Amino acid sequence: MSDDVQDGFVRVRLDLSYDGRDFSGWAKQKxxxxxxxxxxxxxxxTVTRSQETYxxxxxxxxxxxxxxxxxxxxxxxxxxLWAEHRDxxxxxxxxxxxxxxxxxxxxxxxxxxxxxxxxxxxxxxYRVTDHPGGVDPLLRxxxxxxxxxxxxxxxxxxxxxxxxxxxxxxxxxxxEGATTIRTxxxxxxxxxxxxxxxxxxxADAFCHNMVRSLVGALLFVGDGHRPVDWPxxxxxxxxxxxxxxxxxxxxxxxxxxxYPADELLAARNLEARNKRSLPGSVGCC
Numbered sequence: 001m002s003d004d005v006q007d008g009f010v011r012v013r014l015d016l017s018y019d020g021r022d023f024s025g026w027a028k029q030k031x032x033x034x035x036x037x038x039x040x041x042x043x044x045x046t047v048t049r050s051q052e053t054y055x056x057x058x059x060x061x062x063x064x065x066x067x068x069x070x071x072x073x074x075x076x077x078x079x080x081l082w083a084e085h086r087d088x089x090x091x092x093x094x095x096x097x098x099x100x101x102x103x104x105x106x107x108x109x110x111x112x113x114x115x116x117x118x119x120x121x122x123x124x125x126y127r128v129t130d131h132p133g134g135v136d137p138l139l140r141x142x143x144x145x146x147x148x149x150x151x152x153x154x155x156x157x158x159x160x161x162x163x164x165x166x167x168x169x170x171x172x173x174x175x176e177g178a179t180t181i182r183t184x185x186x187x188x189x190x191x192x193x194x195x196x197x198x199x200x201x202x203a204d205a206f207c208h209n210m211v212r213s214l215v216g217a218l219l220f221v222g223d224g225h226r227p228v229d230w231p232x233x234x235x236x237x238x239x240x241x242x243x244x245x246x247x248x249x250x251x252x253x254x255x256x257x258x259y260p261a262d263e264l265l266a267a268r269n270l271e272a273r274n275k276r277s278l279p280g281s282v283g284c285c
Contacts, residue, residue: 003266009078012076012082012108013072013073016072017069017071020036023064023101024064026061037056044093048084059073059122067250090103090104117269122202122206123201124200125198125199126212130145131145131195143250144247150222150223151221155222158217158218158232162184165184171209212247216245
């Protein structure tokens with residue numbers, strides 16, 4: 001697969017954010033449900049007065065109900081169309097899009113840029129409160145209420161055993177032909193001054209349900225239902241454990257996507273497309 005842009009087209013990077021509660025995830029659905037991709041592509045078609053839809057490629061597909069503060073996508077537009085609309089495109093999109101999705105930056109991408117395959121890390125945050133009174137009503141769409149007191153030190157101790165390159169099959173929903181080997185670069189909890197606990201989860205990439213499964217396992221440690229070494233044992237077992245609860249999506253936000261320097265984009269694209277295996281393993285899932 002090539003990252004070369006077709007002759008007569010220009011690749012455009014979009015930085016955006018959205019409140020995911022009323023979206024059926026990022027990706028367009030055959031049944032016609034409302035999605036972030038569908039909304040933005042329709043808005044682009046309208047504001048540029050185009051007869052065809054120009055498809056977006058995104059850094060990380062978010063599930064239904066998941067939010068994004070720092071999502072990145074790209075779209076290839078005809079050179080003439082881009083030249084005509086580039087200076088007014090951001091403001092016109094703001095006028096066309098619903099208030100729960102915003103595009104903050106639209107610019108020509110550097111050579112070799114691919115919103116998905118050029119990324120070297122994605123950083124998510126999951127927010128939860130264990131306050132006995134529940135969630136602040138003004139935060140209810142972005143914070144999970146956990147009705148048990150949580151031991152943050154125990155959760156961080158358990159999280160440390162999960163950091164690094166592993167096969168996260170035990171924490172992922174398998175997809176045919178896709179690897180579950182990931183490098184988890186950071187997994188830690190902090191309690192904010194308002195009492196909300198915030199997990200930072202950073203990796204080169206994530207497989208389906210991975211973040212919410214990891215959070216679910218750590219919450220079981222924090223409330224005393226499982227010992228500190230349990231999440232690590234689940235990881236080592238390499239199979240889905242029915243005791244690992246996939247927490248609700250509304251507490252999850254894609255915060256930021258990281259990219260290498262422009263001259264390293266092409267090499268990163270090739271590396272990201274290589275199917276990984278752990279040392280000593282034969283084949284892949």
